[in-house]
Amino acid sequence: MRFRPYRSAGAEFSSDKELKQAIKSILGYRPGNIFLYHLAFLHKSATQETNNGIKINNERLEFLGDAILDAVAAEYLFKTFPTKDEGFLTEMRSKIVSRAMLNKLSQKMGIDQFIQLDSGSNAAFRACKGDAFEALIGAMYLDKGYDFTRKIIVDRIINRYFNMDELVNQDVNFKSKIIEWAQREKKQSLFHVVEEVGSGYKKQYIVELLVDGEAIARGQDYSIKGAEQNAAEKSWQKINGETIDL
Secondary structure: OOOOOEEOOOOEEOOHHHHHHHHHHHHOOOOOOHHHHHHHOEOHHHOEEOOOOOEEOOHHHHHHHHHHHHHHHHHHHHHHOOOOOHHHHHHHHHHHHOHHHHHHHHHHHOOHHHOEOOOOOOOOOOOHHHHHHHHHHHHHHHHHOHHHHHHHHHHHHHHHHOOHHHHHHOOOOHHHHHHHHHHHOOOOEEEEEEEEEOOHHHOEEEEEEEEOOEEEEEEEEOOHHHHHHHHHHHHHHHHOOOOOOO
């Protein structure tokens, strides 16, 4: 399948060559399988259909990129802070991979201008910037492999765009924000574990946030605390008007 030429918020790609050059400019390498990168920028609102009727967008790549980014960030923090405990490392990882942070990174790096959205949609897909960032990581992984992707994430993203000293002191406790908001609005908030997936070191928790008994969002992580933060962040975005899937 070849992608139809499209126009986005600030750029137009009518050829593979142009997209390859854009990736080279942003991340410092030329892509191999350019289809993956076209797909990484295809938001679900602009879903396309293959010749055999399969509908495609960047959601699967986003899922993959999220896992790769989590793993690289965890390894980087583990080596950078050798004396810190699991709670500190979990909170720092949450700060790095938070949707708000990935949205900002997407803008700083110029990734957001390449996203293909449905021009006829009235929705404000603010979270699509971070989604595309993760999808791009997924595309890179499939195209170049884990070691290459880890090096790009560390050298071209973490080392360039993150100040670890500032991040340590940065308060991005979305769970606290949700609790404070609920108290102001006189609502009852409850985080609870709805499922455990995997086993041993691969075990993850899925936590759901209920507000006045209504499910708002779910989060998943290797610790309950991390899953609560993920659920709280998604809920905070939803409360503030962003389009977030449960």
